[in-house]
Amino acid sequence: MITTVLTAFVIILGFIILFSGIFTVKQQTAAAIERFGKFQRISNSGLHFKVPVIDQIAGRINLKVQQLDVLVETKTKDDVFVKLKISVQFQVISTRIYDAFYKLENSHDQITSYVFDVVRAEVPKMKLDDVFERKDDIAIAVKRELNEAMQDYGYDIIKTLVTDIDPDIQVKAAMNRINASEREKVAAEYEAEAERIKIVAKARAEAESKRLQGQGIADQRREIARGLEESVDVLNNVGINSQEASALIVVTQHYDTLQSLGEETQSNLILLPNSPQTGSDMLNNMIASFTASNQIGEAMKKDNALREQKRKKKENQKDNRTRNYPKTEEPGNEEGQDEV
Template sequence: MIPFLPIVIVLGVLIIFSSFYTVKQQSAAILERFGRFNTISESGLRFKIPLIDKIAGRLSLKIQQLDVIIETKTLDDVFVKLKVSVQYKVISEKVYEAFYKLDYPHDQITSYVFDVVRAEVPKMKLDDVFVKKDDIALAVKAELNDAMSDYGFDIIKTLVTDIDPDGQVKEAMNRINASEREKVAAQYEGDAQRILIVERAKAEAESKRLQGQGIADQRREIARGLEESVEVLNQVGINSQEASALIVVTQHYDTLQSLGQETNSNLILLPNSPQAGSQMLNDMVASFTASNQIGEAMKNTKPKKKD
């Protein structure tokens, strides 16, 4: 009997140690007795009867996420893949239902997501799927909550995290967007070009106006200078006609001198003799005299008003 004593002691120690078990935080353990449900153990150090009680399983009470990818068709006959993320957790008061009523919760949730998405998306056009993705997510959440609450699961949130149309459709959409952007860019460039032309025309008009004003001021100063020159020459005994002839000859030679200073100039002044300048002055005086005579004659021929 003595040799069996150590074995008995060892077995006793093993039995004692197997009587205790731990449950992690945010989890629950299902305890069965002789194959039948006994109790649900929460987090901490727990005791069970050796060889009689058995831990049938453990469930996490944390929020979990399941990603479901569904391929379906829209109202405008475009195939599209949607990725729906479902966040769910086991209700702590319904651990029994979550463990015993449903073997594969992931498969069950996936089936409901497929059913809702393939019922909602075919009612929408592709553009509406992008705009109303939150409505699709809410519809999935409502359906899952109604179906999964009886099995002890709470649907926290559903999100449509990705919408992936067929490759050819995406290329067509990109071409459409590129064309729209090019159209807008062309409109902006046209507006900018039009504004540039208008502003350039305004600047040119202002330049012409200032140029005309400068020419008028120049001629006014020239006339004033000629008038002063004639007055100075009259003071020294030179009459107006002689003074005018002297001024014309002086300007003629000044012009020839300025042309001679330009080494690369091809300009030729015709006529270029002093007699030609004098002849031009005589012609100008004769034309002024004739113009004055015609003006006086027209005044005299006008009919007088009767009183």
């Protein structure tokens, strides 16, 4: 009975030991096998067998593309503190799994150290605006440095990205104010240009209005003059001379003007003095001036007539004296010219 139990126990123990030597490795993963603490081999994905108790799985290493985000705070050339988030995408080289597993204790810490070193060497050479504009240059510099360093450890740097640039909060507020001021400046320039265009258009419209107004006034005065001329001709045809016709037209226009002023309800114009006698006085003054002008004209005509008579009289006397002297021929005058 005891023998049977021991045999069963041995069989079970053998199965346990046998199954402990069977292991699997997942896809995109590799396992390092050690024998008594010494590296034995690398097992890739699939089903594998190791010597039970003797061989041990030292560790498994991920062959997928991994990403490490590193947040770095540094200072720019214009003394502005800024935080940069660098995303590093890396992968273990399939042919150098041994180096990746045994040469480097912690790949993340190693990559983080190199990222800090490169960023703090590159960013202080740039101003804040240049950091935003040249973030690709920073990413390229990080990738170049990491590739040179991590190749020896069996890691391949696939890509580095500057995913965030975060200046100090006061600097961001100042930058926002600058941006707002720039936009306000542009808006003010556009508003000023629009106002200038409106002023120019208004000035041109006023100039055109004045031109048309002047042309209208000239046409109006021309028509008034033509109307006055026609009125004078009509009055002359009915026996009223030009002076009386002019006086009548002036008085008529005077009263028409007073009537038009009286029709304006909002007018504040006051004419002083103003009475019915004013029109008569104006007419009498005009008639008196016309009469005086006629008298002066008549006197000038008489004076001119007397002067003309005297001139003709002198000419007649001169002609008479010329006839009374005989004509003689001057000696030596071969052409026979007469001389008085």
